Amino acid sequence: MKSRAIVFACLASSLFSAAASAESTTDTTVALAQSLPxxxxxxxxxxxxxxxxxxxxxxxxxxxxxxxxxxxxxxxxxxxxxxxxxxxxxxxxxxxxxxxxxxxxxxxxxxxxxxxxxxxxxxxxxxxxxxxxxxxxx
Structure with a gap:
């Protein structure tokens, strides 16, 4: 049971990391567009x-x-x-x-x-x- 919890935690961490990376890319694009008025x-x-x-x-x-x-x-x-x-x-x-x-x-x-x-x-x-x-x- 502990190994399932560890696998789940690693999987959740990876998914959160990927979502944060995608959000970061979007933020960079928005920031670039906003910096060029x-x-x-x-x-x-x-x-x-x-x-x-x-x-x-x-x-x-x-x-x-x-x-x-x-x-x-x-x-x-x-x-x-x-x-x-x-x-x-x-x-x-x-x-x-x-x-x-x-x-x-x-x-x-x-x-x-x-x-x-x-x-x-x-x-x-x-x-x-x-x-x-x-x-x-x-």
Whole structure:
């Protein structure tokens, strides 16, 4: 009976530890987002989509924002391109509207003074780095 109690105690301790670790990760993400008031999730997503789609940020419209940001732009042929985006830590994660989240193209951001720098790595390993004035993303 004692050995069952010990096993249970170890199991409970492991579960508590895993839950605390997950909570800690969430707290870190929230703290990071709160420490960057000069760049909102919508602005980060706008810069990210501009980078990955090689478009000017001024032509990208923000539809709605919150935990998920919807964005769109018109192509040269008049077609509308729609995207969803979310921020996870220093990562910008995106998808086309109704599509899967694109984890094969990683994008990170860094706020450097009055500029936002986006670094993207495509599936073939090519790097894209773009810098945006924060005022340009409003």
């Amino acid at each position: 000069e760049a909102s999730a919508a602005e980060l997503c706008k810069a990210g989509i501009a980078t990955v789609m090689d478009r000017p940020a001024e032509g990208i419209e923000i539809g709605s924002s919150g935990k998920l940001v919807s964005l769109n732009y018109r192509g040269e042929d008049g077609s509308r391109w729609r995207f969803m985006c979310k921020i996870k830590g220093d990562q910008i994660v995106w998808s086309s509207l109704g599509g899967a989240w694109r984890h094969d193209e990683s994008m990170t951001y860094a706020v450097k003074g009055e500029n936002l720098e986006i670094t993207g790595v495509s599936p073939d390993g090519a790097n894209k780095v773009r810098s945006f004035a924060l005022a340009q993303l409003k």
